[in-house]
């Protein structure tokens with residue numbers, strides 16, 4: 001989704017803003033813009049359609065824009081097509097030249113989120129003689145602030161508070177007022193925004209990587225709060241205009257973790273970081289060979305009392321939930337339902353006594369997952385978030401938090417966060433099983449050893465990546481691909497198929513192998529690639545039969561299965577073997593070749609692996 005940066009200090013703002021925006025490119029965007037000013041100069045706005053490098057070229061890497069205070073934005077279009085005029089910043093006054101140039105306006109602003117009542121506000125402002133140049137909801141917000149600012153004439157605090165009361169929807173807003181030269185005003189509802197201070201200068205961003213180079217101590221601005229950011233100073237206010245005191249939060253991610261570190265793409269780097277992400281996440285709850293959930297805030301009494309679990313998430317995090325369902329039910333004997341957050345939040349789910357709702361999210365900002373969490377909180381059930389980003393909205397609003405220690409994930413296609421989320425679920429399920437007396441001490445010890453073996457086994461699979469690259473290089477022209485499997489293998493296929501779709505743009509579906517005959521098999525043509533996933537011993541023969549059925553209708557077969565299942569070579573054309581592991585945990589290993597398949601096919605097609613078209617890393621609008 002859109003990215004926001006801001007700077008007020010002693011250095012020239014534009015190069016710092018451009019560098020910050022480059023760290024947010026992974027979020028997905030289609031246009032970009034800057035507004036920069038000095039004490040005695042009005043803001044100058046430069047906007048471009050397309051990649052950030054166009055904006056960098058237009059401004060000589062920022063050097064052509066003079067000023068020590070500025071705001072910047074990368075836009076992911078919601079209201080109005082991607083274009084220069086719709087790109088941010090937007091201004092309160094009249095504008096020419098697609099909105100670029102020196103600005104005569106009182107207010108200049110950028111915005112992340114969606115203003116739901118923008119049509120109604122626009123009509124009101126048109127009646128007050130405001131003219132609109134773009135199709136964006138952002139221009140409406142900027143002009144609304146300007147309207148209140150001029151109408152009441154008592155400064156930004158009042159104007160912003162009044163606009164916030166009037167606006168419905170979500171926003172992270174960044175505004176500069178002509179009469180307040182070195183100040184940037186920010187306001188927040190739902191969309192994330194952080195502010196960091198270092199060496200007498202201030203940095204604003206919608207996401208941590210944009211300011212990591214400058215500071216790791218950040219303020220989180222809360223919902224319905226706003227702030228005035230000056231060089232080295234920030235003041236927070238609530239909607240009444242009262243000042244709110246805040247403490248900084250230390251970000252433990254280091255700046256290097258957000259760089260490519262010699263890899264061609266973030267996705268490949270993050271695939272390689274999976275052993276570490278899994279190891280560190282597991283270590284955070286493993287004490288003397290036992291799982292200790294005290295840091296998560298779960299006591300033995302609570303775990304005994306839960307009558308069921310609902311897992312809510314989106315995308316890959318939902319796929320983690322699909323795996324976790326099998327693991328929790330089979331190991332801990334507790335009923336689990338898995339819900340897409342976008343459906344759950346609107347379908348009046350029935351809450352029950354002693355229910356545990358687990359929300360899984362890498363970013364902690366996914367709008368639907370956050371709404372689902374709030375719904376669960378409002379209905380007074382226990383809520384637990386599995387989250388990667390410390391201080392994110394979901395982490396702050398969940399009653400209990402289990403952090404994945406994956407570090408910053410930059411590639412849009414998730415890999416290491418998915419793996420770290422799986423480990424959290426396995427650790428929870430294993431401990432639930434022990435406490436609820438579903439497994440004995442010997443099996444518990446064995447499960448822990450199996451969990452500890454995952455990082456090394458992932459490494460073994462990654463080391464064999466060239467074979468997968470060879471196979472993937474032959475699939476770049478595929479039109480349709482199917483992943484099939486049963487049980488956990490089906491859930492693994494869901495993630496594999498999303499990886500292929502999102503970065504290689506090949507149509508790919510995952511099917512529960514037993515469902516093929518109920519319709520999907522009619523899609524199989526001569527040469528259609530079908531990849532069977534067979535990691536569950538009791539389901540091996542069943543899935544193999546389904547593979548034979550598609551083969552006899554022309555399918556070209558490949559498989560991912562465990563060491564020892566070499567008889568599969570009688571049936572298939574290509575196989576990837578993964579190390580043996582307790583079958584509950586096989587997703588952690590089987591997903592690795594599928595991630596690599598997606599990566600290498602995308603690479604083979606010459607696509608932008610880390611920034612696939614139309615997608616955003618963090619989906620902060622519904």
Ligand code: M6R
Pocket residue numbers: 314315316317360361362363364365366369412413414415498502617618619
């Ligand atoms: O930040 P979240 O984990 O809440 O994001 C959920 C999905 O948007 C995310 O997993 C998405 O499906 C990934 N791009 C998949 O690779």
